[in-house]
Amino acid sequence: MILGRVIGTITSTINHPFYDGKKLLVVEKADPSGAPLGDYLVAVDDVGAGEGERVLVLDEGNGARQVFASKDAPVRSVIVGIIDDVTT
């Protein structure tokens, strides 16, 4: 899993049926201190995260499909946690 910060939301009318009703967020990857790494990804939100929050993102297909109890969902990135603090 990776650390990131939510920097935006995506709205989409035309999409794959699996994504109907799913919330898509743009997550900027960040280091443990919260500093942005420059890279980003688009992830499905499963925990109710919002803009500006630090989040935990699962970026692996099998685990992501398990989250949605599906064998064939075309999903890989899922926000699975909201981070309060990281101690290093």
Place this chain on the structure above:
Amino acid sequence: MLLGRVIGTVVPCVVYEGLQGVPMLFVQPVNKSGEPKGAPLVAADATRMAGPGELVYYEGGREAALALDPWFVPVDHTIIGIVDTWGQTSKDDLGTTLLPRSSFEV
């Protein structure tokens, strides 16, 4: 998933079994500011509705093929959806191709 801008269409004359009729689009990946980043790639279009100029989000790897029907096909990038609007927290990050957050238009 990542964001990309459709910059063209690809018309194959022969495709692998299972890919007949699947639109192939030329997609330029963009960064979080909407600026081109990296080399363009060819992506199958699971929406079957995307066209040049549109901002889309696409999936790569094994999940790319899962978006298609039939799904056991040799594909490494697939367009999952077309972006209507997207907003960013930082206005400094907005690129020229994307309107400001308040406008919410792509």
